[in-house]
Structures are given as C-alpha cells and as structure tokens.
Amino acid sequence: TVPMELGMMSNIQRLDLSNNRLAESMLHLSNSTSLNHLNLSHNELTSFPFSQVWTNLEVLDLNENQINQEISVDLDGLSFIKDLLLSNNYFYGTIPNKxxxxxxxxRLHIDNNILFGTIPDDVLSL
Incomplete structure (x- = not known):
C-alpha cells in the first residue's frame, strides 16, 4: 500500500514504485502536480492510473501490470508525455487516433497486449 501522504508531496518530480505488487489505483497521487517521471511497472494494477493534474508528466511506465481496458482513456492531459510504456498488460481494442x-x-511501447486494427500513421513516424 502506498501511503496517502505520498500524494501530498506536490513538489515530487520522479517517483519509482516499480516491483511492489501494487494493485490499487494511484489516483491519490493526483496532488503531485510537479511529477514528470512515474514508474509503476511490474505491479498488479488493473486500471490506467491517470490524473488530469499530471500535465508535466514526461515518462509513464506501466509495463508488466494487469491493466485490462482500452488505451482510449483520456490522453489529452498528457501533453508533455515523451515515453508511454504500456507493454505486457491486457490493453485491448484499437490504437486510438487520440x-x-x-x-x-x-517512445510508445504497446507490445504484448490484446490490440488489433491498423496502426495510425502518426505512430509509425515515432
């Protein structure tokens, strides 16, 4: 369990919680408005832990979890994202035009999921 107090640390920029068997939502980190690097890989998360205030986020690593949903969650708030790492989950559906x-x-890593359809041209140019 991640302490709620960690979410109160608004100046934290890098947070690595990988390899911890975390299964809970990380939305209590939503006060971390300065966060630019979040590593939640190798846990047991089942949903995309997105917060609208993570607008400074450059790296989001969700590799090796159990996320079972479409990628088409609200990506609009990730305007500064450079690395979106979603490999080895259960994301399904198509790669969204969003x-x-x-x-x-x-960098977009989406291998080893349950995706289908065509890859948008913009993704091919990464």
Whole structure:
C-alpha cells in the first residue's frame, strides 16, 4: 500500500514504485502536480492510473501490470508525455487516433497486449 501522504508531496518530480505488487489505483497521487517521471511497472494494477493534474508528466511506465481496458482513456492531459510504456498488460481494442494529440511522444511501447486494427500513421513516424 502506498501511503496517502505520498500524494501530498506536490513538489515530487520522479517517483519509482516499480516491483511492489501494487494493485490499487494511484489516483491519490493526483496532488503531485510537479511529477514528470512515474514508474509503476511490474505491479498488479488493473486500471490506467491517470490524473488530469499530471500535465508535466514526461515518462509513464506501466509495463508488466494487469491493466485490462482500452488505451482510449483520456490522453489529452498528457501533453508533455515523451515515453508511454504500456507493454505486457491486457490493453485491448484499437490504437486510438487520440495518440496523435501527444505531439511530444517519442517512445510508445504497446507490445504484448490484446490490440488489433491498423496502426495510425502518426505512430509509425515515432
């Protein structure tokens, strides 16, 4: 369990909670408005832990979890994201066209999920 107090630390920039068997939502970190690097890989998360206030986030690592939903969650708030790492989960559906709105995106890892359909041209140019 991640202490609620951790979410009160509004100046924290990098947070690595990987390899901890975390299964809970990380939305209590939503006060961490300065967060630019969040590593939640190798846990047991089942949903995308997105917060609208993570607008400074550049790296979001959710590799190796149990996230079972479409990627088409609200990506609009991730305007500064450079690395979106979603491999080895249970994301399903198509790669959303919304990915085009992530103009700073440099790395997108979505392998080993349950995705289908065509890859948007903008993703191919990364």
């Amino acid at each position: 990915i085009r709105s992530l103009v700073r995106l440099e």
